[in-house]
Each structure stands twice: as structure tokens, then as C-alpha cells.
Amino acid sequence: MKFTKMHGIGNDYVYVNCFQEKVDNPSEVAKFVSDRHFGVGSDGLILIKPSQIADCEMDMYNLDGSQGAMCGNGIRCVAKYVYDYGIVPKTTLRIATKSGIKELNLTVENGKVSLVRVNMGSPILEASKIPVVSDQSQAVNQPIKVNGHTYYFTGVSMGNPHAVVYLDDVDNLDIEKIGPAFEKHPVFPDRVNTEFVKVIDRKTLKMRVWERGSGETLACGTGACAVAVSSILNNLTGEEVTVKLLGGDLKIHWDRLENLVYMTGPATTVFDGEITLP
Numbered sequence: 716m717k718f719t720k721m722h723g724i725g726n727d728y729v730y731v732n733c734f735q736e737k738v739d740n741p742s743e744v745a746k747f748v749s750d751r752h753f754g755v756g757s758d759g760l761i762l763i764k765p766s767q768i769a770d771c772e773m774d775m776y777n778l779d780g781s782q783g784a785m786c787g788n789g790i791r792c793v794a795k796y797v798y799d800y801g802i803v804p805k806t807t808l809r810i811a812t813k814s815g816i817k818e819l820n821l822t823v824e825n826g827k828v829s830l831v832r833v834n835m836g837s838p839i840l841e842a843s844k845i846p847v848v849s850d851q852s853q854a855v856n857q858p859i860k861v862n863g864h865t866y867y868f869t870g871v872s873m874g875n876p877h878a879v880v881y882l883d884d885v886d887n888l889d890i891e892k893i894g895p896a897f898e899k900h901p902v903f904p905d906r907v908n909t910e911f912v913k914v915i916d917r918k919t920l921k922m923r924v925w926e927r928g929s930g931e932t933l934a935c936g937t938g939a940c941a942v943a944v945s946s947i948l949n950n951l952t953g954e955e956v957t958v959k960l961l962g963g964d965l966k967i968h969w970d971r972l973e974n975l976v977y978m979t980g981p982a983t984t985v986f987d988g989e990i991t992l993p
């Protein structure tokens with residue numbers, strides 16, 4: 716199987732061009748290629764497919780083989796891939812995902828894609844649609860008991876479920892312990908991606924993420940969008956923020972008038988390769 720390893724601020728995936736390749740059993744392939752010792756090493760697998768309704772389609776799988784409906788860092792890389800390989804030679808394009816069609820704009824400098832801006836659509840706040848178990852219609856600053864401690868989270872779906880938790884210190888967090896406990900908590904029937912956030916100022920947030928199906932990653936695009944939305948709902952920031960993640964920064968803007976979230980960040984190709992599947 717021919718593939719390309721790419722990352723969006725360190726959130727790395729194995730990308731397969733399904734205009735040319737056929738991938739049977741993508742869940743198993745995701746588990747195999749993601750392994751950092753016996754495979755390629757990645758947070759998961761992303762298939763770039765032809766689409767009848769958009770310029771192409773993104774089909775994403777986490778490291779554990781589960782399918783994700785949306786991937787913010789992944790979709791920026793898909794846009795760069797189809798542009799660089801001449802599959803979609805346009806700087807404004809539409810990519811179909813399991814959570815709808817997203818519109819993207821590429822900034823190209825000296826022939827190279829430097830930044831990708833994605834219209835991530837409207838956040839879903841209705842608790843039952845995220846899904847989050849709640850006795851309120853929205854889960855904003857909702858208490859939750861995890862590993863014997865009470866935390867407060869805000870539930871947001873950006874096509875996939877997120878729980879945003881504010882802490883004074885995210886650097887010394889034992890995320891390997893707390894992350895899985897949030898992910899599998901009964902309050903989140905479809906499991907959850909959890910963002911642990913420190914507010915730096917009204918324009919800057921720092922976060923670490925425990926991703927459903929992949930564990931701690933260096934960045935999560937949908938997670939950064941959920942954090943920006945949650946921070947406005949909790950009156951912690953304005954509409955435009957920089958989210959600082961372990962792998963780099965993303966600019967997020969929740970345009971309240973249009974009710975649309977825009978994410979801007981880089982996309983990077985690491986190498987092309989070929990692997991024999993078992």
C-alpha cells in the first residue's frame with residue numbers, strides 16, 4: 716500500500732490516496748500502520764477518496780481502529796495533499812466528511828501551501844446530540860466525578876464529541892490516568908475527546924488533549940474549535956483566539972453572527988512510503 720505520512724501541528728496520520736489505492740478493512744489497517752514500533756507510527760489512518768458531492772472525501776480512523784466523523788488537523792492535510800498532487804488544483808475546495816461537507820481555503824506562497832483555513836460549521840451544543848448525559852439542555856460547566864475528584868466540563872460537538880475542562884495547570888497533569896477515565900465515563904455514551912485547558916488571557920488558551928481512540932496527541936483541530944466555543948460560552952475569551960497545543964498553534968474564530976467556526980493552521984508532508992500489509 717502506497718501512503719504519505721503527514722501532520723497538522725504534530726497530529727500525524729498515514730494518508731492513502733484512494734483515487735489509486737483500494738483499502739480493504741480500514742479499521743485493521745489503521746491499527747497496523749499506527750503502531751509506532753511495528754508499523755509506520757501515527758495517530759491513525761486517513762483515506763482520501765473520490766466524492767460525488769464534493770471535490771473529494773475524507774474517511775478517518777483512530778489508532779484503535781474506530782472511525783472518527785471529523786478531524787480538523789486531518790482535513791487541512793487532505794486539502795494540501797489533493798492540491799499538491801494535482802487531484803484538486805484549486806485553492807478553494809469542498810471536502811465531504813462523515814459530519815458533512817467542509818469548505819477550505821488554501822494560502823499558497825511561492826507555490827507551497829502555507830496555511831489552510833477551514834469552515835468547520837456550527838458547533839452542536841444540545842447535550843443529547845453531542846451526546847452527553849445531562850439534566851440540562853446544554854452541558855455548560857457541568858460537574859462530573861472522575862477518579863474521585865469533581866471536575867467541571869462543557870460539552871461541545873464539532874461533528875465529534877468533546878468535553879472541555881479548565882484547570883490552573885495543564886503541564887503537570889497526569890493525562891494517562893485522567894484521559895481514559897473521561898473517555899470511558901458513562902456520561903459520554905459514544906466516548907469523548909477531552910481537552911484540558913488553561914486560560915492565558917482573553918485571546919490565548921493553552922490545551923492538552925486526550926483523544927478518543929488515539930490517547931494523548933500533540934494536537935486536535937476539532938478539539939481546539941470546541942475549546943474556543945466553550946471559552947466564549949463560559950465568558951473566558953472573545954470570538955477570536957489562539958489555541959496553543961503541544962505541537963503548535965491554531966487560530967480559531969467562532970463567528971457568532973453566522974454561527975460558524977473557522978480554524979486556520981498549517982499542514983505538513985513528512986514522507987511518502989510503501990508498506991506491505993499483513
Ligand SMILES: N[C@@H](CCC[C@H](N)C(=O)O)C(=O)O
Pocket residue numbers: 726777782783784785786787788789875876908926927928929932934935936937938
Ligand atoms: N485529531 C482530530 C480528531 C480525530 C477524531 C477523534 N479522535 C474522534 O474520535 O472523534 C482533530 O484534529 O480534530
